[in-house]
Amino acid sequence: MHFLATCHLPLATALMRFPTHSSPHMTPAHSVGRMMRRVLYALVPGTLAMAWYFGWGVLVNVSLAVVLAVGFEALMLLARKRPVIPTLGDYSAVVTGWLFALALPPLTPWWVTLVGIGFAMVVAKHLYGGLGYNPFNPAMVGYVVVLLSFPREMIQWLPPQTLTDPAFSPTAVLTAIFLGQLPAGVSWDAITTATPLDLMKTELSMNRTISEIREHPLFGAFSGHGWEWIGNWFLLGGLWLLFMRVISWQIPVAMLGSLAVTAGMFWIVDPDTFASPAFHVFSGAAILGAFFIATDPVSASTTPRGRLVYGAGIGVLLYVIRTWGNYPDAVAFAVLLMNMAAPTIDHYTQPRVFGQKPPPTRRDNGP
């Protein structure tokens, strides 16, 4: 156990195997595989809720992305002459694929998933040295690549529960994703719609007030219809992760808190042109991002105080890009920008080593 405690990167050490011969035969508290499996369990309720509102496409996207991610991981491990089967057992590729798929519209063509996952695993993960060495969150890199490259495919969201109507049987969804053909009598223009965040942005740019915009059937009690419930289920999974100590509280609390505070300040000044904090927290990928994406142990900040700064930075950037940027949602951009800042944040927030004096301040610099 002392080895795990002294090592700087628990992930890197957990990849090595140490035979245990003498008692006590305790399972180690930290293993990458166990941690990633718990993340996967925690993703299940939110994913099922998403499938409930957006149909089979969500499940197809997740399965396809997971299979592709594991495939690319195996290929890259072979190419880098690393052990394939033990490394695949850490489930990190599965988590990357799953998180990537949750960001996709429900009927995304298969090649978009292929390009995004390929970029995430090959460039963002393995060209940087594989798990534990990647400075950027691979799933978000993949998502940003497809978002920038295929804007037309990435805005094909559907209103919640269209896809649960009988026209979209599992076969019809598979045909749409793999062959690009919709069922007879249905056209893309007829079924696609903006996401609530997207709609809010367009309508605000046409000088309509928030209360008028909220009349639209896409909106629910405090965020988008359907979206707010998906957010709640992800929140449930995230709280379980907190309870199991897989993630620490600093990043989600700081991120959602700073998002709510920033949104609240503008909302109090002018509630007609700035959406409420509740709308921002429960819209888009904010909750999923706070508990599952920003808390990525490799690319996030690692010191306790650093995590607060890191999470708060994501929250503020998220609000700024959503409100004044070109894209309706910004979790991926905010996370990637703060990934870049994480090493600097860690450098300035190193905790005091136990038993050591606090570092001298500038005034009492000594002789």
Added chain:
Amino acid sequence: MSDITYREINANGFWHNNPGLVQLLGLCPLLAISGTVINALGLGLATTLTLVASNVTVSLIRHWVRPEIRIPVFVLIIASVVTAIELAMNAFFHELYLILGIFIPLIVTNCAIIGRAEAFASKQPIPKALADGLAMGLGFTCVLVALGALREVVGHGTLLSDAHLMFGEAARGFSLTLIREYRGFLLALLPPGAFIALGLLIALKNIIDSGLAKRAAVRAPQPAEAAG
């Protein structure tokens, strides 16, 4: 340095000391203009011409320029050469001139040019300075064209589109559509795509170099050979 052979000059320009892949000089035009092969070729040739002319001029006056004022003199020479090239391109390749726009006058600021003037041409006789300008310029052009080809194929699915801008109306048929009904891959055409593609090219060069070094080490096991 004083008795460098022409063979070494060429090897440096195209491979060992390539301005695009090794010195990483002139990245601004390299990344901004390498969206298509023709743009890349146009800018690469203009840069080559500038390099040759400035190298020869600098070498010509190397005995009379005092070291204290050599940098302003080099800059003046390069600026006048680039102005002449800009006017010539405006006259003979007007459409290409419009596309390349600000990047033609910006050749002045390409560090590769003043770098060669300072590091090579100001210390070498005229024929060698000329050879160095040609090798460095063509080496730069090669990297620019490779980058342009990579980004054009991935981004547009075409190759040599708009070839008539450079080779006249007869060249309209040069352009190839490699992938039909290609939807485009916007990232390759955006600035980040240029950085990623350049990174991949540098990685490729390093792989080839380490492979060559290994083979050289196997063939001649003396440490002196392997280090070279």
